[in-house]
Amino acid sequence: MIKSRSKDAIWRALRPVIAASVGLLVGVAFTAMAGEQPWNVLRVILKGAFGSTYDLGLTLFYTTPIILTGLAVALPIKAGLFNIGAEGQLNMGALAVAAVGILCPQVPQPWNILLAVTAGFAAGAFWGSIPGWLKAYRGSHEVITTIMLNFIAAGLTGWAVLALLPSLDSQNPESARIAPSYLLQHFSWFGDAPVTWALPMAVAAAVLVWVLFRFTIPGFKLTATGLSPEAAQVSGISVRFQQWLALTLGGGLAGLVGVAEVMGNSGRFRIGFSPDYGFIGIPVALLAGAHPLGLVFSALLFGALQKGTAELDLETTYVTRDLAAMIQAMVVLAVSAEGGLTLWRRHRLAAKSMKPTRVKD
Amino acid sequence: MLCRHLSRLVPILVLVVLGAGLVGAVATPSALAAPFRVGIVLDKGGKDDKSFNAAAFKGAQEAEKKLGVTTKILEGRDDNSAEPMLRSLADKKFDLIIAIGFSQADAVKKVAAQYPGSHFVLADAEVKAPNVESLMFEEHQAAFLVGMIAALSSKTGKVGFIGGMDIPLIRRFQMGYEAGVKHANAKTQVIVNYVGVTGEAWNNPPKGKELALAQYAGGADVIFAAAGATGSGVFDAAEEKKKLAIGCDSNQNWVKPGFVLTSLLKRLDLAVFKTIADAKQGIYKTGTTRYGLSDQGVDFAVDEFNAKILSKDVIAKANAAKAAILAGKVQVPDYYKLAHTK
CATH class of the missing domain: 3.40.50.2300 (Response regulator)
Known part of the structure; x- marks a missing residue:
């Protein structure tokens, strides 16, 4: 019994790794059709992602927001909800961080960082709380509302940046610069790569979410809601509040991307800064089976792919940006198929085991 | 861009x-x-x-x-x-x-x-x-010329401008265009619309078509689209309503022959x-x-695709204005310079 369970655990841990590898190999196989040496392509990707401390730094730079959006997807999954709105939530968070950085330059050193981080989290959380409320109290499906709010956030942040906080020294669609005291120091070890305290912050957030679910009662309530809303309701848990809370917290985590981008990288809000971090968060969460710590590693995989495949354009003859995107897409496809299957099975298993104790209300 | x-x-x-x-x-x-x-x-x-x-x-x-x-x-x-x-x-x-x-x-x-x-x-x-x-x-100089061409070709006394993303670069096009329209005919009105404030505005032909149809319905009969791929929607609207549009950046006269009056070339x-x-x-x-205009870095396009709709008289007037601008006799307002002095 114990033996088969540990075997099971190994199998469960291995499956996403196998899925990601299969996706990568299929993607690389496509480059062979374009006339490249597949092994050379793999080598370039690896070298591009980890070849030097600068490359590694850029990989970690891409990993940071993806950890946060992965968490923004994973946390609601635990409560049985699918958050596709991380893209909008991170835009709102970044807008709040930029607004604080531009409008409150006088706040003294440690407090300003705290203020900006809080603002980023709060703005993302606010944006997540809207579909949360609609889901919990109006029964609107969160997949629809979170997607739609992405567009509203894009429009709103675009307007706010250009109308209220416009940049006067460039013609890029971006905000003015935040006060220098808000800028996070780059870790010098990575050369010019913008790796900052935002990375440890993202990892700490992952640990916190893990602790929340592993050791605390609020985490248990969220989990119970996800496994069986009826059972949770009967045990005295307010399912509506838990659903609202899950999307709100998820939104807040996505909002922290604003800290990494605005304070750690560009020093301003650039419209369209995110290469779909919010959507990359979905396969990242699925690959890790929504496990907050496992997700850090799947985020690293996607960060490495983002950086590594960027190098293909320069280092190979035939692999263009689009073919590189295809390699990434194959990994996403393989991982989503596997991850979706795992989640679905687990959900069904849980629902089955709950059935005998289900009480009609 | x-x-x-x-x-x-x-x-x-x-x-x-x-x-x-x-x-x-x-x-x-x-x-x-x-x-x-x-x-x-x-x-x-x-x-x-x-x-x-x-x-x-x-x-x-x-x-x-x-x-x-x-x-x-x-x-x-x-x-x-x-x-x-x-x-x-x-x-x-x-x-x-x-x-x-x-x-x-x-x-x-x-x-x-x-x-x-x-x-x-x-x-x-x-x-x-x-x-x-x-x-x-010097986009504003060429925009001035296509503005003149638009005003001189308009029969309704109203012309349109559809910008892509609302950024200084496109404001520069707009300002030059409006100045050109007024230079040709001070009574001509300009209807201005922007597609959006995000990068998506460059690539939204349906919205471009919608705005163009609204401008045509409002009385405009020539529309200058400085809106990236969104411009193709404006050309569609021109064909549908049998009106005129003006292309931008590349020579787009061939896209809808007979409906693209000219193109601003960059x-x-x-x-x-x-x-x-x-x-x-x-x-x-x-x-x-x-x-700029002097080295053909920016210009307006004349070719076989718009020969029938762009009259020789209009071309002559635009070329005269070009010479006047180069000679310094006509000043084209530059949004960049205005924005800096603000």
């Missing part, structure tokens, strides 16, 4: 490029030396954007063919990818590194400072550094080619090189 429509080269362009190519070929006999390597980083639009990046790509291809240089074209994937790409090219000691699009200004500034031995060229934005040449276009392909040709001869410029 703008109007992403595939342009067909007018024969004149071919001649000009051929001529420049011959000059370049004659002037550079050193075929034995290592190949002259040019790295070009396009912005997110990519080489198939049928407009600004496509023009740069075309210029690079011409250079490869006519000058015997080797080019490596890289396409930016997100806002943060330009910097590592520029750095990689500098690391590999490319002889000339060209960055396309104002979004790369910060990256060029940073990387150029770290690689003083490399030479960089930036299109559509200015960076002041000893190893950077900036290519700027000749990045020429600028890129010329820069590469100069560099190959060892001429590395710094500071800002401006392309």
Whole structure:
């Protein structure tokens, strides 16, 4: 019994790794059709992602927001909800961080960082709380509302940046610069790569979410809601509040991307800064089976792919940006198929085991 | 950056490029030396954007063919990818590194400072550094001329302007256009709409069509679309309502023959080619090189596709205005300068 369970655990841990590898190999196989040496392509990707401390730094730079959006997807999954709105939530968070950085330059050193981080989290959380409320109290499906709010956030942040906080020294669609005291120091070890305290912050957030679910009662309530809303309701848990809370917290985590981008990288809000971090968060969460710590590693995989495949354009003859995107897409496809299957099975298993104790209300 | 429509080269362009190519070929006999390597980083639009990046790509291809240089074209994937790409090219000691699009200004500034031995060229934005040449276009001058053409061709006394994303660059088009309209006929009204405030505005033909239909319904009969790929929606509306539209950046007269009155040309392909040709001869410029009406860096398009709808009289008046602008007799308001003095 114990033996088969540990075997099971190994199998469960291995499956996403196998899925990601299969996706990568299929993607690389496509480059062979374009006339490249597949092994050379793999080598370039690896070298591009980890070849030097600068490359590694850029990989970690891409990993940071993806950890946060992965968490923004994973946390609601635990409560049985699918958050596709991380893209909008991170835009709102970044807008709040930029607004604080531009409008409150006088706040003294440690407090300003705290203020900006809080603002980023709060703005993302606010944006997540809207579909949360609609889901919990109006029964609107969160997949629809979170997607739609992405567009509203894009429009709103675009307007706010250009109308209220416009940049006067460039013609890029971006905000003015935040006060220098808000800028996070780059870790010098990575050369010019913008790796900052935002990375440890993202990892700490992952640990916190893990602790929340592993050791605390609020985490248990969220989990119970996800496994069986009826059972949770009967045990005295307010399912509506838990659903609202899950999307709100998820939104807040996505909002922290604003800290990494605005304070750690560009020093301003650039419209369209995110290469779909919010959507990359979905396969990242699925690959890790929504496990907050496992997700850090799947985020690293996607960060490495983002950086590594960027190098293909320069280092190979035939692999263009689009073919590189295809390699990434194959990994996403393989991982989503596997991850979706795992989640679905687990959900069904849980629902089955709950059935005998289900009480009609 | 703008109007992403595939342009067909007018024969004149071919001649000009051929001529420049011959000059370049004659002037550079050193075929034995290592190949002259040019790295070009396009912005997110990519080489198939049928407009600004496509023009740069075309210029690079011409250079490869006519000058015997080797080019490596890289396409930016997100806002943060330009910097590592520029750095990689500098690391590999490319002889000339060209960055396309104002979004790369910060990256060029940073990387150029770290690689003083490399030479960089930036299109559509200015960076002041000893190893950077900036290519700027006087869009407002050409916009003034197409504004005149629009007003002179309008029968209703109303013309339209549809901008893509609401940014200073497009405001510059708008301001020049409006001045041209008023210069031709002070009574002509201009209806102005912008597609949006995000990058999506460059690529939204349905919205472009919707805005154009609304402007036509409001009485306009000529619309200038400075809106990237969104412009194709404006052309659709023109065809549907049997009205006129004006293209932008590339020559788009051929897209809907008979409905595209003319196109504002922004000749990045020429600028890129010329820069590469100069560099190959060892001429590395710094500071800002401006392309305007005088060197055909910007212009309006006259070809067989719009010969029937663009009257000779209008062309003559526009050419007269062009001469007046070049002579300094007509001042075209420049949004950039106004914005700076504000």
